[in-house]
Amino acid sequence: MKRSYFSTAMLAAVLAFLYVPILLVVVYGFIPNGIAMSFYDASGNFAGVTGKWYSMIFTGDNRLGALMESFWLSLTIAGLATVASCVLGTTAALALHKWRSRLQSLHHALVYTPLIMPDILIGISLLMLFVACGVDCGFWTILVSHITFCVSYVVMTILARLQDFDDRIVEAAYDLGAGPWYTFFHVQLPILMPGIVAGGLLAFTLSIDDVVITSFVNGAGTNTFPTYVSSMTKHSRNLPAVFALSTLMLLFTCVLAGLSKIVARGQTQKERLR
Amino acid sequence: MNGRKSSGKAEWLTTMPSLAWLALFFAVPSVIVLAFTFHGHTANGGVGEWSLSTWRELVDPDYPTIVWKTVRISFEVTFWSIILALPCAYAIARMPKRWRSVVAGAIMLPFWTSFVVRVFAWKTLLHPDGWLQACYLTWLKVCDWSFGWLPGFLQRFLVWTGFATAGHVDPSLATILDSETAVVLVSVYTFLPFAIMPIYTAAEKFDFSLLEAARDLGATNFYSFRKIFLPGVRQGVVSAVLMVFIPVIGSYVIPQMLGGTECILIGNKIFMRAMQNRNIPHASALATLMAVTVLVPMGAAMWWKRRQEARDRRKLDVRTNRLMTSGGAS
Numbered sequence: 001m002k003r004s005y006f007s008t009a010m011l012a013a014v015l016a017f018l019y020v021p022i023l024l025v026v027v028y029g030f031i032p033n034g035i036a037m038s039f040y041d042a043s044g045n046f047a048g049v050t051g052k053w054y055s056m057i058f059t060g061d062n063r064l065g066a067l068m069e070s071f072w073l074s075l076t077i078a079g080l081a082t083v084a085s086c087v088l089g090t091t092a093a094l095a096l097h098k099w100r101s102r103l104q105s106l107h108h109a110l111v112y113t114p115l116i117m118p119d120i121l122i123g124i125s126l127l128m129l130f131v132a133c134g135v136d137c138g139f140w141t142i143l144v145s146h147i148t149f150c151v152s153y154v155v156m157t158i159l160a161r162l163q164d165f166d167d168r169i170v171e172a173a174y175d176l177g178a179g180p181w182y183t184f185f186h187v188q189l190p191i192l193m194p195g196i197v198a199g200g201l202l203a204f205t206l207s208i209d210d211v212v213i214t215s216f217v218n219g220a221g222t223n224t225f226p227t228y229v230s231s232m233t234k235h236s237r238n239l240p241a242v243f244a245l246s247t248l249m250l251l252f253t254c255v256l257a258g259l260s261k262i263v264a265r266g267q268t269q270k271e272r273l274r
Numbered sequence: 275m276n277g278r279k280s281s282g283k284a285e286w287l288t289t290m291p292s293l294a295w296l297a298l299f300f301a302v303p304s305v306i307v308l309a310f311t312f313h314g315h316t317a318n319g320g321v322g323e324w325s326l327s328t329w330r331e332l333v334d335p336d337y338p339t340i341v342w343k344t345v346r347i348s349f350e351v352t353f354w355s356i357i358l359a360l361p362c363a364y365a366i367a368r369m370p371k372r373w374r375s376v377v378a379g380a381i382m383l384p385f386w387t388s389f390v391v392r393v394f395a396w397k398t399l400l401h402p403d404g405w406l407q408a409c410y411l412t413w414l415k416v417c418d419w420s421f422g423w424l425p426g427f428l429q430r431f432l433v434w435t436g437f438a439t440a441g442h443v444d445p446s447l448a449t450i451l452d453s454e455t456a457v458v459l460v461s462v463y464t465f466l467p468f469a470i471m472p473i474y475t476a477a478e479k480f481d482f483s484l485l486e487a488a489r490d491l492g493a494t495n496f497y498s499f500r501k502i503f504l505p506g507v508r509q510g511v512v513s514a515v516l517m518v519f520i521p522v523i524g525s526y527v528i529p530q531m532l533g534g535t536e537c538i539l540i541g542n543k544i545f546m547r548a549m550q551n552r553n554i555p556h557a558s559a560l561a562t563l564m565a566v567t568v569l570v571p572m573g574a575a576m577w578w579k580r581r582q583e584a585r586d587r588r589k590l591d592v593r594t595n596r597l598m599t600s601g602g603a604s
Contacts, residue, residue, distance in 0.1 A: 004364070004365070004368070007368075008365050010358070010361035010365065011361065011362045011365040011377070014358055014466065014470075015380060017466075018466070020399070021384070021392050021396055021463070022383075022384050022387055022392070022395075024395040024398065025387055025391055025392070028398070037398060088291050088292045089292070091289075092293075095285065095288040095292075099285050099289075103286075103289060104285075104289070110296040110297065110301060111292070116516075116520060116572055117524075117568065120541050121561055121565055124307065124561045125303035125304050126299065128303055128307050128310060128558065129302060129306055131554060132306050148295070148299040151292060155292070180284070205385070209388055211527055212524075215545070215549075216549070225388065226388055226389065226390045229390045229391060230390045230394075233394050233397070233531065239394075242391060242394075246387050246391045249386070249387070249388070250387050254383075257379075
């Protein structure tokens with residue numbers, strides 16, 4: 001059959017549309033004039049390309065102190081939220097998979113509803129909870145909020161994995177005399193690991209990128225990377241550093257994705273050989 | 275093992291952590307939000323006595339306008355996303371297998387850059403001196419020109435619903451930054467991958483030899499796309515619509531950074547009321563309104579899906595019956 005040129009052309013156009021801003025992010029990391037965000041200096045002469053933002057990031061320059069602090073805070077919160085939501089998500093997925101009771105339909109509704117609610121509603125309702133309880137907003141409220149919205153995504157990812165899980169393996173373990181804890185740690189957990197890792201990666205990216213929920217519950221003075229950047233966009237002379245940092249993050253994730261692809265390919269080859 | 279009915283200590287132990295967490299941090303806050311809407315607000319930013327004053331104040335003509343504007347922009351973003359996503363999903367699904375995952379990955383890759391950073395990159399792209407400003411002015415002229423061709427009642431309807439503005443736009447005043455167009459454009463940019471993915475997943479299962487059959491029987495490309503491909507992937511289209519429509523209803527970062535004073539949506543109003551004016555009851559009432567705006571299309575989609583399934587089942591029954599009776603007659 002004749003290839004459809006129209007749809008292929010559309011796809012190419014859409015890909016260009018998606019990548020133009022990404023290209024800009026990379027280019028902006030080399031801007032010398034951070035105040036006007038341009039490659040030209042105040043008198044209109046081309047000021048060249050600079051790598052000073054990268055060297056400032058790597059030498060830990062004082063002018064970027066607050067930015068780097070918010071970046072490390074984001075990493076910390078994302079890491080902790082990932083671990084906590086993976087633990088909660090694994091138990092939840094196991095319970096949802098194993099039992100079909102009234103309790104589980106309530107459980108399922110509670111897990112599913114945050115997925116269809118816009119972020120801002122989760123943010124405002126958590127803010128209301130903290131206001132009603134008189135809690136001061138800060139690190140802990142951000143962490144709790146991030147865990148709350150990550151759990152549902154982790155549960156859904158693990159549940160998808162559990163669908164092709166052969167439950168007879170667990171029964172076989174029981175028949176061979178393994179207790180429930182032993183079965184969980186030595187049989188179910190290893191099989192579920194790819195699902196948990198995928199859910200954890202999703203939770204990590206969601207948490208590190210979240211600006212809506214965080215901006216409600218961060219309180220004064222505590223900023224994660226996204227909220228700090230959005231406050232910086234109004235007036236800052238160090239904006240190119242944000243783009244340089246984003247370029248580094250993009251590079252890092254690309255390398256990670258490439259590595260995971262190579263590892264996955266190696267594993268399937270190993271399985272095939274077996 | 276699967277689907278066991280009995281509930282015991284093991285079930286409680288496994289369920290409790292996540293159930294308690296979500297009950298405490300999702301269900302209880304939702305109830306608090308609902309409860310706050312039935313309170314007045316005090317001058318110092320606190321929550322006042324029980325009263326209906328908040329709901330009475332919501333009738334203020336400002337709020338329904340904002341709700342409608344949010345819904346309208348969500349419609350526009352959803353429309354453009356689906357229009358762009360359909361041919362893309364089709365093109366990816368028709369590719370050789372090993373290319374598919376590469377292109378699908380390439381579509382999701384922009385998400386690994388921070389959302390705020392990407393929106394900020396757009397902000398510089400939309401600068402009044404940039405080339406997109408010139409495109410915007412041309413686009414306005416094209417819209418103006420084609421608007422003049424529409425019949426009068428349609429013109430009035432579009433102006434009344436806000437999809438079009440009455441009168442000519444002054445090119446010297448129209449900037450793309452701080453306009454509704456900027457918000458729609460960047461929202462489409464942000465949510466397009468979420469529209470492409472579900473349609474692509476549905477298109478991958480689609481049997482493309484049906485299209486060849488249609489062509490052999492004399493159908494044009496567009497006709498077979500409309501009559502065979504579209505119904506074939508409708509499940510994917512429905513979930514794509516929801517994946518775009520719901521987050522746009524709740525978006526507030528994009529209008530805040532790119533919409534200026536022109537484009538204030540419910541999300542921005544909630545943020546203003548909660549964080550700047552410290553009017554907690556008003557923010558809660560707006561959040562309740564938003565939840566309703568989200569749950570209505572969600573419920574409609576579920577109802578539609580159930581009805582479609584019931585209809586398919588009935589059709590199958592009728593066909594089997596006919597087959598069996600005709601088989602019996604011959």
